[in-house]
Amino acid sequence: MASILNSSRGNELAHTLFSSFGELDRLPLGGSRNIPNLAGYSRKVGYTNTDNFILLARQLLLESERVFDYGGKMVYLRGEGFGPSAKLCNIFTETGPDRNGPSHLANILVCSDEKGKFLIPREAISLIFCSNLIENSFPEITTSAGRPLFDSQFKILRPGYYPESKILVTGESIEPILRGSTPTTGPILERLPQHLRTLLQNFCFKTDADLANMIAFLITGLLINHFIEDGKPLAVIDGNQPGLGKTLLARLVGQIFDNNNPALLGYLPEEEELQKRLCASLQRDAHVLIIDNARNARQQSVASPVLEANSVSPTIELRILGTSTNMRRSNDILWILTMNQTSLSSDLVSRSLPIRLHYDGDPRSRQFPTDFDPMQFAREHRSEIISELMGMVIHWVQQGRPTGNGRHRFRVWGQVISGIMEANGFHEFLANISEASEEFDSDRTHLMALADSVIRLQGPYLHPDTTAREATGIAKLSKDWLIYFSASEAFENVVGKPQERVQAQLAGAELSRLLGRETPIAIDGRPAKAVLKKLRERGNRNLYYLDCLWESRIETDTGASSLAAGAVLADGNLSSVVEVRSDISTQPVQTEGSTTENQPHSDGSGNTEEW
Numbered sequence: 001m002a003s004i005l006n007s008s009r010g011n012e013l014a015h016t017l018f019s020s021f022g023e024l025d026r027l028p029l030g031g032s033r034n035i036p037n038l039a040g041y042s043r044k045v046g047y048t049n050t051d052n053f054i055l056l057a058r059q060l061l062l063e064s065e066r067v068f069d070y071g072g073k074m075v076y077l078r079g080e081g082f083g084p085s086a087k088l089c090n091i092f093t094e095t096g097p098d099r100n101g102p103s104h105l106a107n108i109l110v111c112s113d114e115k116g117k118f119l120i121p122r123e124a125i126s127l128i129f130c131s132n133l134i135e136n137s138f139p140e141i142t143t144s145a146g147r148p149l150f151d152s153q154f155k156i157l158r159p160g161y162y163p164e165s166k167i168l169v170t171g172e173s174i175e176p177i178l179r180g181s182t183p184t185t186g187p188i189l190e191r192l193p194q195h196l197r198t199l200l201q202n203f204c205f206k207t208d209a210d211l212a213n214m215i216a217f218l219i220t221g222l223l224i225n226h227f228i229e230d231g232k233p234l235a236v237i238d239g240n241q242p243g244l245g246k247t248l249l250a251r252l253v254g255q256i257f258d259n260n261n262p263a264l265l266g267y268l269p270e271e272e273e274l275q276k277r278l279c280a281s282l283q284r285d286a287h288v289l290i291i292d293n294a295r296n297a298r299q300q301s302v303a304s305p306v307l308e309a310n311s312v313s314p315t316i317e318l319r320i321l322g323t324s325t326n327m328r329r330s331n332d333i334l335w336i337l338t339m340n341q342t343s344l345s346s347d348l349v350s351r352s353l354p355i356r357l358h359y360d361g362d363p364r365s366r367q368f369p370t371d372f373d374p375m376q377f378a379r380e381h382r383s384e385i386i387s388e389l390m391g392m393v394i395h396w397v398q399q400g401r402p403t404g405n406g407r408h409r410f411r412v413w414g415q416v417i418s419g420i421m422e423a424n425g426f427h428e429f430l431a432n433i434s435e436a437s438e439e440f441d442s443d444r445t446h447l448m449a450l451a452d453s454v455i456r457l458q459g460p461y462l463h464p465d466t467t468a469r470e471a472t473g474i475a476k477l478s479k480d481w482l483i484y485f486s487a488s489e490a491f492e493n494v495v496g497k498p499q500e501r502v503q504a505q506l507a508g509a510e511l512s513r514l515l516g517r518e519t520p521i522a523i524d525g526r527p528a529k530a531v532l533k534k535l536r537e538r539g540n541r542n543l544y545y546l547d548c549l550w551e552s553r554i555e556t557d558t559g560a561s562s563l564a565a566g567a568v569l570a571d572g573n574l575s576s577v578v579e580v581r582s583d584i585s586t587q588p589v590q591t592e593g594s595t596t597e598n599q600p601h602s603d604g605s606g607n608t609e610e611w
Helices: 002-006 008-026 050-064 101-105 122-129 194-200 208-222 246-258 271-282 305-310 346-350 374-380 382-398 411-423 433-440 442-456 468-474 478-488 500-514 551-556
Strands: 067-070 073-078 087-093 111-113 116-118 143-145 160-162 167-169 234-239 264-266 288-292 315-319 326-330 334-340 352-357 518-523 526-537 541-550
Touching: 050 067, 050 122, 067 087, 073 101, 087 101, 087 122, 101 122, 194 208, 194 374, 194 382, 208 234, 208 246, 208 334, 208 352, 208 382, 208 411, 234 246, 234 433, 246 264, 246 288, 246 334, 246 352, 246 374, 246 382, 264 271, 271 288, 271 305, 271 315, 271 326, 305 315, 305 346, 346 352, 346 433, 346 442, 352 433, 374 382, 382 411, 442 478, 442 500, 442 518, 442 526, 442 541, 468 526, 468 541, 478 500, 478 541, 500 526, 500 541, 526 551
Parallel strands: 143 167, 234 334, 234 352, 264 288, 288 334
Antiparallel strands: 067 073, 073 087, 111 116, 160 167, 315 326, 518 526, 526 541
């Protein structure tokens, strides 16, 4: 036997036998796919002709009809057709080829050489998608969703790709459940369709308007493509104490629209760190973003320029961690912020849709029924919930798409959503906006704390029983307000600075910003209202004081120029209004060395005092 193998003929036969074994291993099994071969590259030689290689890759990718340009990223649509298994996967992103890009592309094409077939190298993916030869070659997605959407004429977009609107819809085909005999009057819960009512009936919404806002936010998710350019609010889910289910309510939104249990992001006051978290989350193909339990140290308000800007911008743009490139995607996101009686910046308040939960007593005494799990219900009845929401939109369309009366910072959103809500009998929508804005607004909270310290320390305030002329004797420069800023424990951004001059400058800026704002106070045990005002001394120095009136007088006083009548000029500066206490004096205050102007004026930051 050894002599045979040592002969040239024996070696030839052995080589043939082992080669046959190798060929047998490479034969396709039953059910194997015939993946096209991308010619023009071998592991030994490299590229034979780069342009030909790129053009052939372009042809194979386009023929697959599974590769799209999604916000500047190249993505592969994995799964069967556009059904429930379909999912977008990154191939090439802002930072280069995705680590799983070669594996995803192996569903469309492979490379081969004399040693056999192999995955396309990552460097070849860069070559292809950085080439000018394929620029603007692939169908573009501006909005993707795993549930039905509505086009510009409010016709249902079922699973598929719509090139004219650049919308990709995946998931199961869901048909609307029309309103039918659902009541449009009576208790709000009874007006809800069956599955929405079952899902939400155990949450302790503070008012009917808060429940209506929740329904409106869910409808917003179905019409997300309509509000990318004009903007939509972020939902602020607030509880008067922990344990009321605000996080659960937010998670239900993710379960309904993304068909999964969404990740929760913690709020960080450091803008750079918050931006990193937002960017990492948004790089995934999720459409519900939840910032959970937002709060700040030392009772400071939650404020974030990154959140304020990106939640309403048509295009989200954030710096990718560890790179000099930005992540960009269309803002087809539902933004949610949860908190427990936390103050928000004025910009966040104006950009929000308030959904408040409220319970008096121990929240542990109001647990959900033991035989009901809202998340499980949302998973099992997701199609029915979406169908009921679709039915509400269709009902509005059948009535001629009337414009609603809702007024919000986002005008188009307010008109469309309030039209749908009113057409379906939910007139409570946005009825809580003023009340909630006062509760959430950090300016009001800060002014209330500052006014309390002024009254408590007998600072510069005009007692309700005194005349307006006495304001010139009590008003103080911003640097003399530092004691009240410190006592209020609400202005760490001011008193936390080491230099007194810097503190005074910041105090002046805060006082100028709060001018004309009203806050409830108590003086000698009686309810009153205080408004921050200013006087201007010669030398262009600003003096600040609180003008206080009894609550009862505010309710009954009908003087046209009085504080009770709410006399405010366009710039919001009540010190520009003629000082009038209608039961005491009807003459403007003007004493030597100080003036209270009768005309509007603009004087910058209000921090013009001399040292």
